[in-house]
Every structure is written in structure tokens, then in C-alpha cells.
Amino acid sequence: MDETPWWRDAVVYEIYVRSFADASGDGTGDLAGIRGRLPYLADLGVDAIWLTPFYPSPMADGGYDVADYRDVDPVFGSLADFDDLVTDAHAHGLRLMVDIVPNHSSSAHPWFQKALAAPRGSQERDRYMFRDGRAPLGPGEAEGEPNNWLSTFGGPAWTRVPDGQWYLHLFAPEQPDFNWRNPEVREEFLDILRFWLDRGVDGFRIDVAMGLIKAEGLPDTGPGFRSASPMWSRPEVHDIYREWRRVLDSYPGTRVAIGEVWTDSAEDLARYVRPDELHQSFNFAWLEAPWSATAFRKVIDDTLRAVAAPTWVLSNHDVVRHRTRYGEGSLDPSAGLARARAALLGMLALPGSAYLYQGEELGLPEVTDLPPQARQDPVFKRSNGELPGRDGCRVPLPWSGTAPPYGFGDGGSWLPQPDDWAELTVERQAADTSSTLSFYRRALALRRDLRGTLPDAIEWVPAPGDALFFRRGRLTCAINCGEGPVRLPPHERVLLSSGPLDGVDLPADTAVWLTDR
Numbered sequence: 057m058d059e060t061p062w063w064r065d066a067v068v069y070e071i072y073v074r075s076f077a078d079a080s081g082d083g084t085g086d087l088a089g090i091r092g093r094l095p096y097l098a099d100l101g102v103d104a105i106w107l108t109p110f111y112p113s114p115m116a117d118g119g120y121d122v123a124d125y126r127d128v129d130p131v132f133g134s135l136a137d138f139d140d141l142v143t144d145a146h147a148h149g150l151r152l153m154v155d156i157v158p159n160h161s162s163s164a165h166p167w168f169q170k171a172l173a174a175p176r177g178s179q180e181r182d183r184y185m186f187r188d189g190r191a192p193l194g195p196g197e198a199e200g201e202p203n204n205w206l207s208t209f210g211g212p213a214w215t216r217v218p219d220g221q222w223y224l225h226l227f228a229p230e231q232p233d234f235n236w237r238n239p240e241v242r243e244e245f246l247d248i249l250r251f252w253l254d255r256g257v258d259g260f261r262i263d264v265a266m267g268l269i270k271a272e273g274l275p276d277t278g279p280g281f282r283s284a285s286p287m288w289s290r291p292e293v294h295d296i297y298r299e300w301r302r303v304l305d306s307y308p309g310t311r312v313a314i315g316e317v318w319t320d321s322a323e324d325l326a327r328y329v330r331p332d333e334l335h336q337s338f339n340f341a342w343l344e345a346p347w348s349a350t351a352f353r354k355v356i357d358d359t360l361r362a363v364a365a366p367t368w369v370l371s372n373h374d375v376v377r378h379r380t381r382y383g384e385g386s387l388d389p390s391a392g393l394a395r396a397r398a399a400l401l402g403m404l405a406l407p408g409s410a411y412l413y414q415g416e417e418l419g420l421p422e423v424t425d426l427p428p429q430a431r432q433d434p435v436f437k438r439s440n441g442e443l444p445g446r447d448g449c450r451v452p453l454p455w456s457g458t459a460p461p462y463g464f465g466d467g468g469s470w471l472p473q474p475d476d477w478a479e480l481t482v483e484r485q486a487a488d489t490s491s492t493l494s495f496y497r498r499a500l501a502l503r504r505d506l507r508g509t510l511p512d513a514i515e516w517v518p519a520p521g522d523a524l525f526f527r528r529g530r531l532t533c534a535i536n537c538g539e540g541p542v543r544l545p546p547h548e549r550v551l552l553s554s555g556p557l558d559g560v561d562l563p564a565d566t567a568v569w570l571t572d573r
Contacts, residue, residue: 062151063259063312063335064365065507066103066409067500072373073110073132074118075452076414078465080133085452087133089465091141094148096482100417101500104151106261108373110138114164116230117434118373118450120155120263121162125248135255142256151258153312158245159264160231168232176221183241185224185233187274189216204276205287210438224274226267226287228434236268236296246303253307265315265328265337269293289317289324297333314338314367322362329365336409339367343375347382347395349524349537353516356406356526360514366408370399371416377449380422391565393419397495397554398535398567402524404503405533405569407512415453418480419492422448423471430472447471456483495554502552502569506531517545523562535567548572 077089087110097105109119110132119129128134145152161168167183174180176188189199202222205213214222215229224233234241249260271286297313304311314336319325328337339359345351359366370378378399383392396419403410426447431437433445451471455463460473462481478484485491510529517525522538525545536542541561547570550557555566562568 060508061310061312061335062103063310063314063409065407066151067101067404067503068104068106068153068409068411069097069100069102070106070108070372070411070413072108072414072450074108074470075450077453077455078461078467078469081465081467082131083461083465083467083470084131085464086131087128087137087141091137091144094144094150097150098148099497101497101504102150102412104153104258105145106153106411107155109155109157113162114230115432116162117228118432120157121160121164121228121231122157123162123164123166125156125161126251139255146256152256153259153261153314154252154257155263156245156248156252156260157263158234158236159267160225160227160233163230163232171223171232172217176219179240181221182238183235185235185270185274186217186221187214187224189220189222203274205274206277207438209434210443224270226264228438230434233270234268236293242296242299246299249300249303253303253311257311258309259304259312259314259335262313262315262334265297265334266293266317266319268296289319294327294330294333297328301332301334312336322358326362326364329363336365336367337363338369338411339363340369342368342403343370343372343378347399347537349519349522349535352402352524352535352537356514360407366406367411368403368406368408369411369413370396370403371413371449372411373413373450374446375449377413377416377420377422379416379419380424383421392421393492394555394565395537397492398565400496400499401552401554401567401569402533402535404499405526405528405531407510407514407528413449417493417496418454418482418485420451420453420477420480423451423474424448425474426451426471432471454478454481456481498552519545530571532570532572533567534562534570536562536564539564544568545570546572 079088187202201214269290382395436445452469485493519525551569
């Protein structure tokens with residue numbers, strides 16, 4: 057029987073490079089900092105790491121505005137540092153994936169600077185989405201944007217240049233969208249993929265994977281958001297990923313691609329995950345589900361029915377940390393962490409791969425009280441502070457000590473850390489067998505022991521109240537999303553629980569792994 061590819065049931069750990077570990081002492085995380093913490097990641101029990109962008113960038117959007125796709129920003133190190141990180145990661149048994157940002161570049165990218173200097177209709181401008189504005193509606197009216205599209209970060213998706221044309225940016229004005237109908241753009245990114253594959257990376261996480269192709273004619277957007285939009289999930293995008301897959305498959309070993317794809321349905325998500333396209337796509341429906349057995353079961357059913365290579369994720373660098381999300385609305389201040397630990401067991405028991413976000417293994421909450429002057433997210437800036445943005449989930453990790461910067465580095469941290477994180481440091485939790493870190497280590501070790509012994513299908517077990525029971529081979533997972541205890545399903549042995557059990561009852565906000573042999 058063919059061996060299961062490593063990515064099908066891997067645990068991948070997302071590293072937000074700016075906030076993981078700082079070796080240089082400038083207050084910003086870097087590649088050398090990651091390299092020094094590889095033993096921690098290996099001990100945690102993950103299979104691979106995914107790095108957010110570390111390329112040269114003006115940092116208008118935390119590095120997702122790339123000025124050079126084939127180099128390392130000096131704040132993060134050098135190409136030699138990257139090569140050393142790849143070598144050391146592989147020596148620790150860890151695969152390494154990198155973020156690629158193909159929907160848009162930085163406005164500082166040489167291509168865009170050449171486009172600004174070039175005339176209308178030029179080859180340089182055709183690499184991006186330059187358009188003429190709409191005719192004035194009436195006498196005295198000004199020319200308008202080419203269409204009614206809005207930026208994901210707020211405000212119009214168009215910015216006017218001095219000669220009167222407009223360019224499209226679905227995100228910040230400093231992030232102009234590429235024209236993926238231009239063959240030059242397609243060839244450029246194939247070469248970028250080869251550049252990093254030649255350096256030994258094991259795969260790519262593709263930013264805004266559903267957004268590369270826009271509808272012909274750029275029509276106004278109407279009702280609907282994702283699948284129905286002229287901006288997202290256009291059919292032609294799949295031809296791009298077929299080209300990318302051929303490049304990945306031409307390299308030795310197993311090199312993978314996972315897409316950041318926000319869709320309206322699991323069926324649309326599945327279109328990206330085909331034998332000749334992407335290997336995986338993020339299952340954001342799981343992340344978006346509330347703390348509810350009914351909601352969880354629907355996502356699981358929809359996903360396993362439609363997607364051949366499912367993934368599961370609870371948090372990432374773009375959303376409020378799930379400990380905080382799950383605690384919203386509860387009068388019990390401990391509910392968020394209890395539910396987060398329980399959700400991990402549910403996720404790790406499912407077939408497919410799991411993606412963790414740095415700091416969730418420490419039970420970090422969202423930092424909601426960052427001072428306005430410290431915030432850097434363009435969402436906060438473009439909404440004039442009305443939206444908090446994503447800085448709260450990007451606060452640097454606490455490693456040791458009793459006060460900021462908690463061992464993150466010797467030069468403070470680029471975002472301020474809370475004064476009450478001393479109990480959450482890696483140092484403190486590693487010495488506590490009841491800590492969230494110790495729980496994660498046990499759960500990941502047990503999952504690794506079970507890997508390869510469980511089927512790819514689950515069987516639902518009748519469950520009382522707002523509880524969720526399912527069996528996967530000899531493993532039974534029970535999650536209690538209700539307000540009171542429920543009776544455990546039949547079993548012979550408890551393998552692991554997210555919190556204390558009460559005899560034969562499963563307390564509220566608790567999950568458990570059971571086995572019948």
C-alpha cells in the first residue's frame with residue numbers, strides 16, 4: 057500500500073515571523089530567532105512550520121506587501137540565515153513552508169514603480185490592474201472610480217495616479233493587484249516558486265488564493281460576497297494552480313501548496329483541492345463556527361463529504377484568538393480557555409491535517425487593550441480606529457521571565473506585551489504538568505502515536521444535549537458544548553481529557569479521547 061503523504065495528516069505550526077523570537081535585539085522577531093527555537097517546536101510535536109512573509113517590504117501590511125520576492129528583509133536576516141534555518145529545521149525532523157503573496161505586490165516593487173512611470177496602455181502597466189475612471193455623472197461632477205469595488209481593509213479599492221488613471225488594490229493602496237491575465241505575471245511567479253523550491257522549502261501557503269483572477273470587464277459587485285463576487289473564486293484561477301502543481305511535482309520529495317481560500321461552501325472549497333491543483337485549502341468554516349455541537353457537526357459533515365484532503369484550523373494571524381472568541385458572552389472567565397483546549401481535542405481527532413497558530417499552545421488570549429499609537433494594522437488605520445484590526449493576535453510570544461519582553465529578545469517587542477503574561481510563559485508552563493503547553497504536548501504526542509492506525513472516516517455516536525460524540529476506529533472523541541455534565545459514551549480507557557472528569561460524566565466545556573481497547 058502506498059505511504060500516506062506527509063501533509064495529509066500533518067500538524068503545521070504557523071510562525072508570524074515578527075512575533076516569534078528576536079535574536080538580533082531590535083524588538084522584531086527574525087529568522088535566527090526561529091532557528092534558535094527549533095528544539096521547542098520539535099518537542100512540541102509538530103510536523104512542519106509555516107513562515108509568514110519575511111521578504112523585503114515597507115511593512116504597510118506586516119510584510120504582505122512584498123517589494124522583492126527573492127530575498128529576505130534585513131530586519132529578518134539574510135538569505136544565508138534562511139538557508140541555515142531550512143537545514144536546521146530538516147535536521148530537527150521539521151518540514152518548512154513559506155508564505156507566497158501572488159494577488160498583489162508592494163507599491164515599492166520595481167514593477168509597480170516602472171508602471172507609475174510608464175504611459176497608459178504600456179506593457180509595464182498591464183502587469184497591474186490600471187483602468188480609466190468612469191465618465192462624470194453630470195455637469196460639474198468629477199470622474200469616478202472604475203467600479204464600485206471596496207477594499208477589504210475599508211474604503212474604495214481604487215487609487216488615482218497623477219495622469220488620471222486608477223489602479224486596483226483589494227487591500228491597502230500600498231498593495232496594488234497584479235493582472236493575472238498577463239503571461240508575464242504568470243511566468244514571474246513560476247520562477248519565484250522555483251527559487252524557493254531550489255532552496256529546499258517543502259511547500260507554500262498561498263495568500264488570497266481565491267483572488268488572483270477578476271471577472272472580465274470588472275463589473276460592479278452586487279449581492280453576495282465570495283463565490284458570487286467578480287473579485288473572488290473566478291473559474292480561471294484553477295488553471296494557474298494547475299501550472300503551479302506541475303512545478304511542485306517536478307521536484308523530488310513531496311512539495312505541497314495550501315491555499316487561503318475563503319468560500320461560501322465546502323463544495324467551492326473542494327474545487328481548489330483536486331489531484332492536479334492544490335494539495336489543501338484552509339477550512340475556515342471550522343474557525344468561524346461558534347461554540348456549539350450543532351455548528352461543529354455541520355462543518356464536519358460538510359467538510360468530510362466534499363473535501364478529499366481536509367484541514368482544520370482554530371486561529372491564525374488574521375483573526376481573534378479562539379480562546380477569546382469562545383469566551384465571549386460567557387459569565388465564567390475560565391470558559392474561553394477550557395473551550396479552546398476542548399476544541400483542540402476535537403480538531404486533532406478528525407481525519408486530515410491541523411494547523412496551529414503560534415501561542416495557542418500557551419493559551420494566549422487576544423490582547424484587546426493595545427494603545428492606539430502602538431497599533432500598526434492597516435485595518436485600524438484605514439477605519440480611523442473604528443475597527444481594532446489584527447494586532448491583538450500578533451503580540452510577541454512570552455518565553456521566560458516575569459516582565460515584558462518575557463524573553464522574546466533583549467530589545468523589547470514591536471507590539472507591547474501585557475503585564476500579566478508571566479503565568480503564560482513557555483518557561484512557567486513547561487514546568488507545570490497541568491498547563492496548556494503540557495496539554496498540547498501530550499495531545500500531539502498521542503495523535504502521532506495514533507497516526508496511521510485510524511480510518512479516514514468517522515462514525516457519529518448518539519450524544520445527549522449540546523454534546524458531540526464521534527468514533528474514528530478505536531478512538532472516540534466526546535465534546536460537551538452544553539452548560540451541564542453529560543454521561544460519557546461506553547469505553548474501556550480514557551486516553552486524554554482537556555480538563556478534569558467527574559466520574560462517568562463529562563463536564564461542560566470539556567472534551568475527552570476514549571478507547572475501547
